[in-house]
Amino acid sequence: MSLVSTADPREPQADPTSAPLPELMRQATAHLAPVVPLLTELGGLFAAAGHELALVGGPVRDAFLGRVSPDLDFTTSATPDQTLAVLRPWAEAHWDIGREFGTIGARRGGHTVEVTTYRADAYDGETRKPVVAFGDNLEDDLVRRDFTVNAMALRLPSMEFVDPYGGLADLAARRLRTPGTPELSFGDDPLRMMRACRFVAQLRVDVAPQVRAAMVQMAPSIGIVSAERVRDELTKLLLAPTPRPGLRLLVESGLADQVLPELPALRLEIDEHHRHKDVYEHSLTVLDQAIALEGPPGGPPESVPGPDLWLRLAALLHDIGKPATRRFEDGGGVSFHHHEVVGAKLASKRLKALRFDKDTVKAVARLTELHLRFHGYGDGQWTDSAVRRYITDAGPLLPRLHRLTRSDSTTRNARKAARLSATYDALEVRIAALQEAEELAKVRPELNGNEIADVLGIRPGPVLGRAYSFLLEVRMDQGPIGRDAAEAALREWWAQQPESTGPGEA
Structure with missing residues (x-):
């Protein structure tokens, strides 16, 4: 394959004899080789119909970076109707969900392609939707692309490399510019x-x-x-x-x-635990450390395979409650009491405003709320009851909470860092032992709803719900105590309830 540049000589170009550019060309050739038959076939089909076709944008850029793009993006002189006429007999499946913007999608074998008519999108400066105007040549289409590294193309089927705005030189220089x-x-x-x-x-x-x-x-x-x-x-x-x-x-x-806005608001807030850096820097470091603790892609759920959006959002946002809760104490100290609770509410509000899905909002808010819980563990003074609550409050988020909590230690004091790590190691050992012994993921009261109703002589309703919650608390506090002891605790609780002396719900 031969890549011939048609770069505009008026644009500053890197020395073609320098090492980076030949290496980029070599990588592009190697990484595009597997799809060359597809590219030339499609290019031939469009040419036979009297239309231009070019591979453009991310796939071209990624080829020069030595990466393989999962999808192939093309631009064409054909209208959407003409594109559909070319692709329909060729593809195993096709769709026109992007027709309004000039895009027709198709799939054949393991390849997904999107073909978009030359265009010039523009906002009118007031609305949220782009105004779509179709163009008539490749160079004008490329100048309306976002950045020069995405304004490179391969004309098909000739495989002529088109780079009128110096994208390859910018890619070699690791520089992000716009075509215009x-x-x-x-x-x-x-x-x-x-x-x-x-x-x-x-x-x-x-x-x-x-x-x-x-x-x-x-x-x-x-x-x-x-x-x-x-x-x-x-x-x-x-x-x-x-x-x-x-x-x-x-x-x-x-x-x-x-x-x-919650992120830049952290820049001036001094973290009482990490006086050597503000909360903004601390949060970025926590994010870095959380990423380092992600498991490999495709790993088991308990390894938190990366990249994991919930963990990363929680790491970034876990301290956003600090600006609202900062208090200057006597003696020069600073406190942020209950910032985890405030932060959970702020995270939920922001993520909802950004239209994140409900599961993401709930998970990130919960992780934010729980991220300080470990600091009450001390040197291991928690009872088994407290450990059970830690497990059940985290629920399926526990593997992420482990990583968030560990990442939240950014102290430069090596001895302190080692002590915190060892303490959390010990907590995880206790958690594993309790999970194995008691199957806490499936923890239930030792009497089910029907059994509680029989013991107390009540019907389903709010009172039964309270009784169930009480027995669940007993189970969490004391572990498995057996049916008889659970029934005795239930009767003792019931004797203290106002419903037990009246008609109640029986």
Whole structure:
């Protein structure tokens, strides 16, 4: 395969004889080789119908990075109807859910392709939806792409490499620029500013100075973008291999003030446990450490296979209750009493505003609420009852809570860090022993609802629910005590209830 560049000579280019660019070309050739037959076949079909076709965007960029893209994105001179006419007889399945934006999808064998008509999307600056206008040539389509590293293409079936805006040189320099002015690019779609943060995390690039300046200036315009699109970009950023630099850019550009204000609010808050760094830096470190504790992809659930969105969100947000709970104590100390409870409410509110699903909202809020529980363990003074509560309160989130709690130790005192780690090791041993002995995941009172009703002579209703909850508390506090002892405890409880002396629900 031969990749021939048609880069614009007016754009600054890296020396073609330098090491990075030839290596990138070699990687691209190797990684695109498996799909070359597919590319040439599709290119031939479109050419035979009188249309242009090019592989574009992420798949081209990833080929130069030595990565394989799961999907293949194409751009074409054909209209959506013409594209469908070409793909329908070729594909095993096709769909037109993106027809409004010029996109037709298809699948054949193990390949999924999306073909989009040359276009020029733009926002009108007031609404949340892009205005779609179809274009008539590849170069004009590429200039409306978000960044130069995504504005590279391969014309098909000739495999001619098209790079009019210097994307390959930027990729080699690990630099993120826009094909046109950043003000025009971000004006077309303000979400591209968040995408810049995501690419910093995913691709380990840095934004060009003019791009950073435009992000700072235009950050408020992210407000016209739907919460769902913001959520999706934030999720992709957090699931990147190294989210920290992307989150820094999100904060430093002012975008976080618009979409995740709880994060920049942490910068000035001094953490009473970690005086050497503010809570913002502490939270980023906790996120790094939580990522390091994730299990390998595809591992068992108890290993928390990475990347895990719930764990990463909880690590980032676990201390967001501190600004609202900060108190200056006599003697110069600082306290953040109940910040975990306040933080859980704030996390829930923010994630709901970003349209995260209910399970994610509930899980992250619960982890935030529980992240300090271990600090009451001391040197192991918890009773078995307290350990049982720790297990059951965490429920299926326990493996994530283990990792969040361990990650929350960012002290530079090696002796203190070792002591905390050893103490948590001991807690995990106790947890494992209790889980094995008592099957706490399935813990139930030693009398079921029907049996409780028979003992007390009551019907199903609120009183029966209270009685069930009481016996569950007994089970948690005392462990298995046997049916007779449970019944005796129930009768003793019942004697103290007002319903026991009246007609009740019998």
